[in-house]
Amino acid sequence: MLSTFTTVFVAELGDKTQLATLLLSAQSGQPLLVFIGAAFALICSSLVGVLVGQWLSKILPPERLEQMAGVLMVGLGLWLGFQALQSLIQHSI
Structure with missing residues (x-):
């Protein structure tokens, strides 16, 4: 807990x-x-x-869940980073 x-x-x-x-x-x-x-x-x-x-x-086996969670976290991080980069570019223009 x-x-x-x-x-x-x-x-x-x-x-x-x-x-x-x-x-x-x-x-x-x-x-x-x-x-x-x-x-x-x-x-x-x-x-x-x-x-x-x-x-x-x-x-699903635990190993597969861990892999899926890892891929999801990396994907979300990349997506959010891309959004932040786009926002910075738009605001600097």
């Missing part, structure tokens, strides 16, 4: 979700409602991840 908390907590720091929550809280003036909504959204998205992970673990 501690490793899951630490992994998710660190992964969520400074991401788009946290920035969106910050902006929603500032705009709405109701930080408690924003917190409740954001917490519920994270719970729901985590539930989807847990259910899909459980289903995949029944049909």
Whole structure:
């Protein structure tokens, strides 16, 4: 449980979700409602991840899941890096 908390907590720091929550809280003036909504959204998205992970673990060996997760993370990193590069290029022109 501690490793899951630490992994998710660190992964969520400074991401788009946290920035969106910050902006929603500032705009709405109701930080408690924003917190409740954001917490519920994270719970729901985590539930989807847990259910899909459980289903995949029944049909794929652990090594294959690790490979797929690695490819997905590298792919997401490249995609986000490409988006950031495009944004920098557009803003510098």
